[in-house]
Amino acid sequence: MEYVYAALILHETDEEINEDNLTDVLEAAGVDVEESRVKALVAALEDVDVEEAIETAAAVPAGGGGGGTAGGAAEADADAETEEADEEEADEEEADDGDDEDEGDGGEGLGELFG
DSSP: HHHHHHHHHHHHHTOOOOOOHHHHHHHHTTTTOOOHHHHHHHHHHHHHHHHHHHHHHSSSOSSSSSGGSSHHHHHHHHHHHHHHHHHHHHHHHHTTTTTTTTTTOOOOSGGGGOO
């Protein structure tokens, strides 16, 4: 969520939402910045009119189905791309951590939540 907030800060201060600026804001806030998340957010916001998305989100009642609106669609796209980047990063970390001490405990992942 802090990545989206950083993008909103950049938008509000009329700064360009790019990787360098986003990283600078996040680092200033003390966030451990993940480059893949920054890239995914910048890519997701590339064709989004942030002001329009904010206005659309403000017009949707709390808990009301805003998923079909332009703002909801843009947010869903941003979330999907961020999720994809997170999954790719997790896959890379798994490949790098071949001798992880948690290996073999059998209780990993979402599969454990559902039986």
